[in-house]
Amino acid sequence: MTGPLARRYRRLLFAYPRAYRRSRGDELLGALLDAAPPGRTRPTAREAANLIRHGLRARLGRPASRTVVAWAVLTAVISGVFSAAFATRAAWETARPLPRTAEARAMLAEILPGQEFTGIQDAPAMFVIYGQPLSWNAARDLLFGDGGEYARSGIGGGVDAPTPSPQETVELVQHNLRAHGWTVYALTTRDIYTCDAPCDPAGQYTTIAAQRGDTVFTMQVYTPQVPISPHISASFVRATPFAVYPSGLIGGIVGAVVAFLLFGWASRRTEGRHPARAVVKMLLGVTLFFWWVPTLFSVQWMARHYQDEPDPSWPPMWEWLGQPTFSLLFLIGCASALLGLALAALPRRDREPLTTAAV
Known part of the structure; x- marks a missing residue:
């Protein structure tokens, strides 16, 4: 022994x-x-x-059940990843403010001298929706289909005049970036289509991506025949701050553990003759459906999107979970989970009633 x-x-x-x-x-x-x-x-x-x-x-209070562990694991995992996403959003507050207009103009003059970039304005916040900081006025947009507009903000501008030689522009920008200490990533070139049905491309654009410290730079250079303005567009965004990674890990572990403990508590409470046992099980299924289905869809979509358009800075974690695009579904799942926990707290029928001693 x-x-x-x-x-x-x-x-x-x-x-x-x-x-x-x-x-x-x-x-x-x-x-x-x-x-x-x-x-x-x-x-x-x-x-x-x-x-x-x-x-x-x-x-979990159900030694004879064959599926209770699987349900508990599904609940803990999805709760953990959502908790990690919230923790990473909080950690983004440690990022440095975006460059101001004067600093952005100076960096663009180093990268592509001799060109007048227009439309450069100070970013109102690190994350914006339709160009504005998040506020209660944007709640309708977040909940009813436009949550995908909530994204990292940046500062940049464009050159309206068509460039006669996009290849020379790309080579010059790459040379100047390396000369000023930027790490330049592989170029990506995409076709531009102006029709819905399969047709010949109207032109191409090349994306240049680079990083220096906590600043990420991207530039799109379009061929002259593309009917778009500006023909050169550039922007600066902040790279993911280091605090995001430990915060996400700790937040995910804490969220998973808390969810597992709550699941175990509700499972033990509803074992036997509980008045809301069937309803609590149904609400658990509703919660997991509204949390897991959008998440699985979003992870696949983001993986394909990132493969087609690589970025030196990964998209924030909540975008991989379909948030806030599917925030309404997430809130429905939260409401279902809270209602299930409230019903699990009801007294069980198999408990002996308390008796009052006669005085």
């Missing part, structure tokens, strides 16, 4: 609730040791998986 195999079995038994370990832990450990062949010093992978699975079932 004190050898290395016994110690490792005891660690796995921590998956069971404390009360279960106190009442039956030694009995279960003895059975495991009796079944182990001589000379074994470690539990097999199958034994470890079975102990953890059955321990979580018991901890």
